[in-house]
Amino acid sequence: xxxxxxxFIEIIGLLAAGVIFGIPFYFIINMAGKNGRxxxxxxxxxxxxxxxxxxxxxxxxxxxxxxxxxxxxxFLLTFLSIVVLIFVCSMAGYVSQRRVGKxxxxxxxxxLTGLIIPPAIVPTIWLLxxxxxxxxxxxxxxxxxxxxxxxxxxxxxxxxxxxxRQIDEAAIVDGASSFRLFYQxxxxxLKPTTATxxxxxxxxxFNDFVxxxxxxxxxxxxxxxxxxxxFMSKYHSSWHLLFADVFIITIPPLILFIVFNRKIISxxxxxxxxx
Amino acid sequence: xxxxxxxxxxxxxxxxxxxxxxxxxxxxFGLALAVYLTSAIRTKNFLRAVxxxxxxxxxxxxxxxxxxxxxxxxxIINRGxxxxxxxxxxWLGNVKIALLSVIGVDAWKGxxxxxxxxxxxxxxxxxxxxxxxxxxxxxxFDRFRHITLPLVRPAMNSVVILALIGGLRTFDLVxxxxxxxPGFTTDIISSIIYKQYSSGFYGLSTAGNVFLFVMxxxxxxxxxxxxxxxxxxx
Numbered sequence: 001x002x003x004x005x006x007x008f009i010e011i012i013g014l015l016a017a018g019v020i021f022g023i024p025f026y027f028i029i030n031m032a033g034k035n036g037r038x039x040x041x042x043x044x045x046x047x048x049x050x051x052x053x054x055x056x057x058x059x060x061x062x063x064x065x066x067x068x069x070x071x072x073x074x075f076l077l078t079f080l081s082i083v084v085l086i087f088v089c090s091m092a093g094y095v096s097q098r099r100v101g102k103x104x105x106x107x108x109x110x111x112l113t114g115l116i117i118p119p120a121i122v123p124t125i126w127l128l129x130x131x132x133x134x135x136x137x138x139x140x141x142x143x144x145x146x147x148x149x150x151x152x153x154x155x156x157x158x159x160x161x162x163x164x165r166q167i168d169e170a171a172i173v174d175g176a177s178s179f180r181l182f183y184q185x186x187x188x189x190l191k192p193t194t195a196t197x198x199x200x201x202x203x204x205x206f207n208d209f210v211x212x213x214x215x216x217x218x219x220x221x222x223x224x225x226x227x228x229x230x231f232m233s234k235y236h237s238s239w240h241l242l243f244a245d246v247f248i249i250t251i252p253p254l255i256l257f258i259v260f261n262r263k264i265i266s267x268x269x270x271x272x273x274x275x
Numbered sequence: 276x277x278x279x280x281x282x283x284x285x286x287x288x289x290x291x292x293x294x295x296x297x298x299x300x301x302x303x304f305g306l307a308l309a310v311y312l313t314s315a316i317r318t319k320n321f322l323r324a325v326x327x328x329x330x331x332x333x334x335x336x337x338x339x340x341x342x343x344x345x346x347x348x349x350x351i352i353n354r355g356x357x358x359x360x361x362x363x364x365x366w367l368g369n370v371k372i373a374l375l376s377v378i379g380v381d382a383w384k385g386x387x388x389x390x391x392x393x394x395x396x397x398x399x400x401x402x403x404x405x406x407x408x409x410x411x412x413x414x415x416f417d418r419f420r421h422i423t424l425p426l427v428r429p430a431m432n433s434v435v436i437l438a439l440i441g442g443l444r445t446f447d448l449v450x451x452x453x454x455x456x457p458g459f460t461t462d463i464i465s466s467i468i469y470k471q472y473s474s475g476f477y478g479l480s481t482a483g484n485v486f487l488f489v490m491x492x493x494x495x496x497x498x499x500x501x502x503x504x505x506x507x508x509x
Contacts (some may be wrong), residue, residue, distance in 0.1 A: 006315065006316070009311075009314075009316070010316045010317065010318060013311060013316065013318075013322060014318060014322070017322055017325050017326070020383070021325050021326065021328065021329065022325075023351065024329075024340055024341070024344065025328065027340065027343075027344065027351065028332075028336075028340055031343075041349065042343050042344075042346060042349045042350060042351065043349075043351070043354075044351060112499070115440065116440055116491055116492065116495045116496070116499075117488055117491065117492065118443075118444045118465075118484065118487050118488055118491055120481060120484040120485070120488070121468065121472060121480060121481070121484060122472070122477045122480055122481045122484070123481065203330065203331055206333075207332075207333035207334065209333065209334060209335050209447040209451075210446050210447055210465075213469075214472070224333075225333055225335050228333070228335050228336065228339075229335055229451070232335070232339060232451070239343065242339060243339075243340075246332070246333075246336040246339060246340065249333060249336060250331060250332050250333070250336065253331040253332075254331055257324075257327070257328075257331055261324060264327075264391060
């Protein structure tokens with residue numbers, strides 16, 4: 001009896017997931033493979049002749065390969081931001097968890113503020129112009145890093161709390177320098193959190209629209225989300241190209257997710273919840 | 276000057292409604308999904324991946340997709356409703372429900388991350404508590420009401436805070452789906468900031484930023500304090 005009920009519940013769950021999540025996913029792929037006339041009907045009917053690759057080629061060659069430039073920019077931006085983020089936050093999380101002093105409450109408050117306060121647009125632009133780095137990839141990396149630092153530090157700090165202090169002590173007794181202690185002993189133990197941050201932050205940064213919109217204007221500076229946004233107004237009737245663009249943009253995060261899928265929950269459980 | 280802006284009071288109300296409704300939806304559905312996905316079903320790994328998947332699609336892409344799914348005459352949602360004899364509304368064109376449609380899409384996209392956090396929280400609850408309950412003769416509802424719900428509190432706090440802050444600062448989904456329209460009915464503070472910015476009123480735009488900053492702080496810090504004070508230790 002209860003076994004039958006379990007099957008029943010499972011089938012209901014699968015059906016609901018199919019309708020709520022499956023149809024939109026299928027819709028994206030389906031639209032990306034149609035020709036312009038079929039796509040404008042917006043139906044779920046499968047395309048007469050699959051032309052997914054033709055559509056993708058059209059998207060990639062539109063505007064003299066702007067999408068390719070945008071891909072390059074987005075990849076660079078994401079990669080550099082993640083490197084900086086992991087380098088800085090792992091150390092910050094380590095120190096702020098291990099060393100408790102008079103300044104600790106204040107520092108904790110500062111980190112929390114970074115999580116809560118929305119960035120001010122115009123003052124930031126002025127600052128970047130004053131420093132002469134407005135519209136450069138460097139400034140964009142700095143901005144994306146700054147905006148994710150709080151969350152990543154909190155995640156590392158939460159996970160640090162689960163690593164016993166005795167490990168540090170043993171290493172110090174054995175004569176490890178503080179650099180060696182961190183890079184050879186602590187950092188490898190932080191792997192689940194690092195994996196979580198790699199997935200969540202790179203998806204966030206790759207998919208970020210607002211910050212490039214404000215801080216990274218100009219045609220050759222396009223990031224992938226900006227080109228999608230411009231496509232939206234430019235090719236308003238070419239739904240098939242729009243969806244082909246959506247399709248190729250979603251592939252990189254998807255690959256990342258498939259690689260790191262299993263680690264996400266374990267990284268979350270220690271970090272995000274305690275934070 | 277900024278406060279004399281017509282759309283500001285609408286924007287303020289909308290931001291508030293948006294943040295709290297999306298937060299509520301994410302907590303309720305995220306928790307329900309997490310309980311379901313930690314139960315003894317076989318396809319749970321597959322379903323977890325499916326639920327998380329919308330997070331990987333960029334917000335702009337989600338906006339484009341739902342713009343066409345919610346098309347008043349050709350959209351699949353309304354055609355599906357017509358099949359069972361309901362005349363679907365104009366989801367994004369009707370002033371009364373445009374904001375609610377966007378809120379629904381936001382919850383659709385964001386529920387995956389809430390679910391992952393809840394799953395992490397539920398997996399951290401020791402099995403012994405459930406065993407003790409079943410020896411004492413508790414049923415499924417008791418399991419949820421007296422063990423899962425109180426002990427999943429830290430996870431819930433994270434979800435509430437993250438969803439609330441995200442909701443108050445949201446911009447891209449609203450912008451890609453309605454651009455604040457029809458009229459100003461779905462304008463939120465951040466879309467007002469962008470509109471001022473793009474028409475060259477940098478001062479007004481910064482005023483909006485300050486206003487948003489005050490609003491987020493006034494809401495988020497007390498909520499954070501309140502939630503942390505009520506946390507129970509395992």
